Amino acid sequence: MNEKRDIYWGWFIVLGAFLILSMNYGTRYCFGIFVKPMSLEYHWSRSVISIAASINILLYAIGGILSGYLLDRMAPKWIMTIGGIIAATGFILAGFVKMPWQFYLVYGVLCGAGSAGIGVVVSSSYVGKWFVKKRGVAIGITSMGIGFGTMVLTPVVGYIVKIYGWQNGFMFLGMMVFIIVVLLSQLLMGKTKPEAYGLLPDGEEAVEVVSGTAAVTDVPSMSLVPVLADSRFWILVICFGIAIMAEMLAFVHQVAYALENNIGKVVAASSLGVIGTASIFGRFFFGWLSDHLKDVKYSASLGFLFMAAGMFILCKTDTAKLLFLYAIVFGFGYGSLAPMMPVLVADRFGRHILGSAYGMLTFFVAGVGGGLGPILGGIIYDRLGSYIYAWQFNLIILIIVAFLMLTLKPRADGY
DSSP states (O other), rough: OOOOSSSHHHHHHHHHHHHHHHHHHHTTTTTTHHHHHHHHHHHOOHHHHHHHHHHHHHHHHHHHHHHHHTTTTTTTTHEEEEEHHHHHHHHHHHHTTTSSHHHIIIIIIIIHHHHTSSSHHHHHHHTTTOTTTTHHHHHHHHHHHHHHHHHHHHHHHHHHHHHHHHHHHHHHHHHHHHHHHHHHHHOOOOOOOOOGBBBBBGGOOOOOOTTTTSSOOOOOOSSSHHHOOOHHHHHHHHHHHHHHHHHHHHHHHHHHHHTTOOHHHHHHHHHHHHHHHHHHHHHHHHHHHHHSSOOHHHHHHHHHHHHHHHHHHHTOOSSSSHHHHHHHHHHHTTTTTHHHHHHHHHHHGGGGHHHHHHHHIIIIIIIIIIHHHHHHHHHHHHHHSHHHHHHHHHHHHHHHHHHHHOOOOOOOOOO
């Protein structure tokens, strides 16, 4: 391919990453649609079903360490292709499960591990390596794919599950992942970083690549040890871990909550799509805002506060109108998470190690926080008989992390 294009190649990467994230997270956030029909057919409790989502997130988080490490050393073409094939296989097989352990294996293990190769660690980190000045906007646009996929897939899958059954819903998701992810990975994800092709980040100007020399002198250590020893990293872990725990708790259980309040099945499932739509605006807004603020942490803190406001509304929700209002507010704030994590990692620790550092952050944030969210919601419901206590819990912890984020110190020398 000719590297000298009128359109900077990084924007083609943004397009591919946008669509791949659409498939990855659009399919993931359809999980709540399957909870009640599977519970009714097999008489499984909500917590039993939710364990599959927790295993999925845990495998996704563990896989993010490996995929992030590989991304710092190679192009993501085959990382994404293999991940897409594994995830698609898991979704298709999920349509045939009869026992909980089978569901844990195919949805929890296969879909979770496969998703690690096509998730935000690979997609957003890859985009982050091609941009510096426009990093917030580029990653914001990329992560808008998460909301776009949720907006498009959740109502479609909700309809398929209602008319044709949950088994066909899973098989539909598997086929979509296989076709779209593999194709885009092979077409657009074959380059490593701009310097390897005589380019500079953001596409500002081309530079000569001289044999035996580096085009750019930014080649610091690739070791994760300094990052793991830095208090900044652990503040990010705590803040985003708690926020994603709250997010996943709500996503997995809000449809069941709406149904118990006599809100229709399609409307309840569509609330996930509304969250996806609102998050599209949130991802761009918070990404754009981070490029224009003195410190990215203020953008992240504001996002947490929007999520908290959404939880307050959900506590009062008993009609479709309030459900959609919650979805808009919560979705806009939730939209800050995907762009702010890689932007903050790159800002505090540098883009040279973005894949590895973001992969490690995702392990703690998604694996621990996200893994606890779905099962915690199931336990609260099974023990207390209501989701209201779960929403109140989310409200409190989101306010706490919004203020904790403000204590994050600036980037230290050495990165």
